[in-house]
Amino acid sequence: MNFSHKWRFFRSGGFDQVRLDTAADLKALGELDPKLWAALSCPVDNLEFDARTLQLIDTDGDGHIRVPEIIAATNWAVALLKNPEDLLYGHAVLPLDAINDGTNEGAIVLASARHILQNIGKSGELVISIEDTADLSKIYASTQFNGDGIIPADSADKADVQQVIGEIMQCTGSELDRSGQPGISEQKIEQFFTEARAYSGWWQIAEKNAQAILPLGESTEAAKKLLDRLHAKIDDYFTRCQIAQYDQRAAESLNPALTEYQTLTKVDLSAHSGHIAALPLATIAANKPLPLESGINPAWFDAITEFKTIIVEPVLGNQTTLSYKQWRQLCELFSAHQSWLETKQGVLVESLGIKRVREILGGGYQQKLLQLIEQDKSLTSTLDAIYSVEKLIRLHRDLFRLLNNFVSFRDFYTAQYKAIFQAGSLYLDGRTCDFCLRVSDINKHSSMANLSGIYLAYCECQRKGGNEKINIVAAFTDGDADNLMIGRNGIFYDRNNQDWDATIVKIIEHPISVRQSFWYPFKRIGKMIGEQLEKFASAREKAVQDQAAAGISGTAQAADPSKPPSAAPFDVGKFAGIFAAIGLAIGAIGTAIASIVTGFISLTWWQMPLAILGIILAISGPSMLLAYLKLRKRNLAPLLDGSGWAVNTRAIINIPFGASLTKLATLPPGAQRSLSDPYAEKQRPWKLYLFVLALLTVIVLLWHHGAFDQLAQIFTKNTVSATGQPVEANPSTTATIIQPEAAKANGTPVAPAAETIPPPSEVLPKHSTPTPANKPVTR
Numbered sequence: 032m033n034f035s036h037k038w039r040f041f042r043s044g045g046f047d048q049v050r051l052d053t054a055a056d057l058k059a060l061g062e063l064d065p066k067l068w069a070a071l072s073c074p075v076d077n078l079e080f081d082a083r084t085l086q087l088i089d090t091d092g093d094g095h096i097r098v099p100e101i102i103a104a105t106n107w108a109v110a111l112l113k114n115p116e117d118l119l120y121g122h123a124v125l126p127l128d129a130i131n132d133g134t135n136e137g138a139i140v141l142a143s144a145r146h147i148l149q150n151i152g153k154s155g156e157l158v159i160s161i162e163d164t165a166d167l168s169k170i171y172a173s174t175q176f177n178g179d180g181i182i183p184a185d186s187a188d189k190a191d192v193q194q195v196i197g198e199i200m201q202c203t204g205s206e207l208d209r210s211g212q213p214g215i216s217e218q219k220i221e222q223f224f225t226e227a228r229a230y231s232g233w234w235q236i237a238e239k240n241a242q243a244i245l246p247l248g249e250s251t252e253a254a255k256k257l258l259d260r261l262h263a264k265i266d267d268y269f270t271r272c273q274i275a276q277y278d279q280r281a282a283e284s285l286n287p288a289l290t291e292y293q294t295l296t297k298v299d300l301s302a303h304s305g306h307i308a309a310l311p312l313a314t315i316a317a318n319k320p321l322p323l324e325s326g327i328n329p330a331w332f333d334a335i336t337e338f339k340t341i342i343v344e345p346v347l348g349n350q351t352t353l354s355y356k357q358w359r360q361l362c363e364l365f366s367a368h369q370s371w372l373e374t375k376q377g378v379l380v381e382s383l384g385i386k387r388v389r390e391i392l393g394g395g396y397q398q399k400l401l402q403l404i405e406q407d408k409s410l411t412s413t414l415d416a417i418y419s420v421e422k423l424i425r426l427h428r429d430l431f432r433l434l435n436n437f438v439s440f441r442d443f444y445t446a447q448y449k450a451i452f453q454a455g456s457l458y459l460d461g462r463t464c465d466f467c468l469r470v471s472d473i474n475k476h477s478s479m480a481n482l483s484g485i486y487l488a489y490c491e492c493q494r495k496g497g498n499e500k501i502n503i504v505a506a507f508t509d510g511d512a513d514n515l516m517i518g519r520n521g522i523f524y525d526r527n528n529q530d531w532d533a534t535i536v537k538i539i540e541h542p543i544s545v546r547q548s549f550w551y552p553f554k555r556i557g558k559m560i561g562e563q564l565e566k567f568a569s570a571r572e573k574a575v576q577d578q579a580a581a582g583i584s585g586t587a588q589a590a591d592p593s594k595p596p597s598a599a600p601f602d603v604g605k606f607a608g609i610f611a612a613i614g615l616a617i618g619a620i621g622t623a624i625a626s627i628v629t630g631f632i633s634l635t636w637w638q639m640p641l642a643i644l645g646i647i648l649a650i651s652g653p654s655m656l657l658a659y660l661k662l663r664k665r666n667l668a669p670l671l672d673g674s675g676w677a678v679n680t681r682a683i684i685n686i687p688f689g690a691s692l693t694k695l696a697t698l699p700p701g702a703q704r705s706l707s708d709p710y711a712e713k714q715r716p717w718k719l720y721l722f723v724l725a726l727l728t729v730i731v732l733l734w735h736h737g738a739f740d741q742l743a744q745i746f747t748k749n750t751v752s753a754t755g756q757p758v759e760a761n762p763s764t765t766a767t768i769i770q771p772e773a774a775k776a777n778g779t780p781v782a783p784a785a786e787t788i789p790p791p792s793e794v795l796p797k798h799s800t801p802t803p804a805n806k807p808v809t810r
Contacts, residue, residue: 036062041441044667045683048439054116058109060438061102065679069440073679075214077469079526080451082432083551084425087418088433095675101437108426111137111419118431124158125424135418140423142417161428164421178411181206182403183214192403195396198387199223202380217404223380224397227388230377234385243367247345248490254342255365255372261338262362268312268321269355276317285315301331320352402548410685440667440682446691449526457490457505457533459521460514464488466692467523468674473502473537479673480504480539484665485684486604487539488515492523501531504670507543508689542661544690662686 036059040047049067052059065071072095075085088096088104109115127144131137148156149164165174176186182195184200196215203223205213215223237244245251275282287310295306308330311323323339343350346364347357375381380388434440436451443450449465457464470476473489480487486507493500503523507515515538523533634642667682684692698704 040061043444044440044688045685046064046680048441048444050441051434051438052119054109054119055113057105057118057434060105060434065098068098068105068292069682070437070671070676071679072675073437074675075473077453077454077674079423079449079454080436081429084429085432087422088427096437101434103571104426105430105434108423108430110134111140111423112427115189118427122427122430125427126158128157129427129545130423132592136419139412139416139418142763144420147420149553158621159420159424161421161424164417165426176407177209178407178409179209180404180408180411181208181214181216182407183208183210183212184230186214186403186407187399191394192396192399195394195399196393198383199400202226202382219399220397220400220404222393226377226379227392228377228412230380230388231392233374233376236374237371240367243370244371246364247620250341251365251368256363256367257334257338257341258361261331261334265321265358268315271311271315272317272319273355274313275319279317282317286311301637320354320742322352322355324351359669385574394711428705443667444688451673452676453526454503455523455525457488457503457521457523458538459488459505459519459533459535460510461696462507462510463694464505464507464692465694466508467503468670470502470504472676473504477537477539480670482669483667484541484661485539485670485689486512486515486543487670488535489537490521490523490533491536492533494529503533506670506684506689507693508665508684508802509693510695511545512540512543540663542657542660545684571646572673629654662689665689 036055038056038059039050040050041050042048046069047067048069049056049063075082075089075094075096078085081266085096088100089098090103108118111131111134112118112129113133114129118130125144127141130141130144132141142158148154148159151163153163176182182196182291184196187193187196199215199219200213203215203219206216208214241248247254271285275285298304298306300307307328310328310330312328312331312335313319313326314397321335323335323343327335339350342361343353343357346361347353350357377388383391432442432448433451436443440450442448443453452468453465454467454469456466470489477487477489487504487505489502492498515535517535517538519535521533521535523531523684525531663683663685665684667684668678668680671678
């Protein structure tokens with residue numbers, strides 16, 4: 032392999048993607064290792080790309096574009112342009128002087144382009160557009176031959192040849208030529224004349240044995256068809272008569288019963304009624320011949336009359352009845368004809384009749400038609416180039432865009448243009464999802480798309496006032512999923528800016544954003560608490576209803592003593608234990624909360640926000656970390672693979688790029704916003720609540736740091752009298768600590784300063800005399 036070309040790559044989506052920026056890159060595309068291509072195959076449907084261009088590239092017509100077809104189309108377009116760099120600009124018109132007429136194919140394409148412009152009335156134009164080649168029937172309308180090997184009736188100059196072309200199409204069917212008119216090909220001509228010769232030869236056998244095979248001459252065929260139509264019914268008549276002759280008692284049963292005639296009186300009758308046609312041809316009797324003029328079943332009268340005229344009279348003469356022996360004679364007369372019919376050939380041309388078939392065979396029309404075919408094919412190379420012109424114009428406009436969505440995903444990852452697999456934008460739940468794909472089978476696609484790790488919503492879309500429906504899948508890559516649910520409606524705008532009513536029919540849940548994962552545990556806890564409260568309220572409501580029902584039942588029992596008691600009396604002792612257990616549970620919860628609050632208050636001021644932050648991270652951290660890891664692994668490949676692509680790499684949609692695919696609702700720059708809401712809920716005195724909370728917090732902090740103990744000591748000093756006698760303490764409070772200095776001044780022994788004397792009510796037993804306040808307590 033030649034590695035002379037220096038490729039350039041850019042990294043996006045987690046993999047290296049080739050840059051196609053120059054004509055040299057396009058010329059060397061066949062040298063690029065397919066392992067470095069972003070895709071190996073893509074479907075020709077459900078793409079926002081010109082379907083006709085894809086059809087021209089899909090040379091094998093299998094519905095998929097593959098690497099060899101991309102390379103072949105690129106090499107072909109590069110060879111037919113003087114400056115291949117023109118492909119990079121995607122212009123919709125092709126200048127005639129841009130076609131490389133230095134090659135044989137290029138010269139033919141250029142001549143064909145001028146021929147097209149001439150046929151559509153644009154002679155002298157220097158450019159040709161896709162619209163100029165859109166209606167090929169208009170281009171070929173003015174030409175007698177168009178090089179496709181199919182000749183319509185108008186291709187012939189003479190009326191008799193045109194008639195034969197029409198008769199051939201009648202027998203073998205037609206094909207459409209490039210002008211859109213029905214015509215015949217060389218294969219159709221060969222098929223017709225082969226059948227015609229076989230049909231003529233089959234008739235020659237009958238003509239050689241005309242007396243046996245054609246006993247009635249040219250009318251034998253029609254007579255045989257009539258005989259076949261009546262054969263079963265006439266046989267039925269003679270068989271019934273033979274049974275009546277065998278046993279005369281059977282005659283009455285073989286004729287229709289009177290009850291059967293009575294049923295006919297209740298319906299509208301006609302000669303062609305099915306009820307009448309089912310009856311025998313005539314009345315059944317032993318050894319009775321078949322009447323040919325009267326006494327015939329009305330439903331078969333016309334057929335028997337025709338049978339008498341066409342078959343009976345030419346063979347047997349004028350007859351009013353037909354015996355069984357004569358009937359067998361007539362059947363035997365056509366036995367040789369039947370054998371001949373069983374060897375029939377040339378059925379395809381039978382509708383024309385042997386006379387017309389032999390006129391066509393003897394008129395030399397086969398040679399005349401083949402000459403017209405040859406004249407048409409002589410222009411094949413020139414007029415086939417019309418397709419080459421159309422293909423070149425379309426590749427001139429579309430090829431580079433296709434390369435940037437196949438060889439690389441440059442359009443998707445650079446966001447300069449929408450990728451060909453992006454179907455449009457979905458507006459739903461206050462956001463726009465720009466990453467939407469068309470889907471043919473939702474269930475089949477979702478089984479593969481689930482591996483992408485992307486939050487997906489499948490929607491059924493329908494145009495207002497129309498019956499057309501499409502299915503899309505939208506990727507939600509920013510915001511939250513709180514209001515996303517099956518049945519929600521939105522508006523989908525396709526790439527032509529047409530709006531569709533969209534309804535969510537299926538959701539595949541994955542993390543949407545780290546922000547959503549931060550709040551998710553709190554929302555889940557809130558939801559759980561709400562569900563428990565609902566259950567508790569429902570249980571309490573049911574208990575009240577049961578209690579009320581029991582009360583009503585008790586009142587009814589008191590009013591009617593004859594009825595048995597409906598329920599046992601309320602047992603206070605039974606429920607006392609339940610209430611005690613509930614009280615213990617509440618106390619335990621309160622103790623736990625108190626421990627948490629006490630532990631939190633014991634922290635210094637700078638530790639408190641860190642503790643709060645630690646608690647929040649302990650709750651949301653795992654969810655955020657898991658979401659972050661999953662969001663970094665979102666993969667585009669399963670989404671496209673589910674739509675028929677063969678993506679050649681792991682195309683990542685990371686967090687920043689994913690956020691760009693979904694846009695949240697924001698106020699426009701410079702917008703003015705009024706915060707006054709006339710229907711807002713009544714404002715609560717939050718400032719007062721915050722002040723009280725702050726005051727309580729300060730008090731608790733002061734108490735925790737011993738500020739109140741110091742105030743108590745100062746208060747004790749100020750309350751000592753001048754004689755050194757302390758003020759008698761309130762027995763309901765803790766005894767005053769005797770300070771060492773006051774004790775020395777009073778000559779009192781000093782107690783340990785660190786101990787606190789409990790109040791008398793807690794130390795002395797009942798009815799005991801408390802120790803005087805000025806006397807130290809002995810331990």
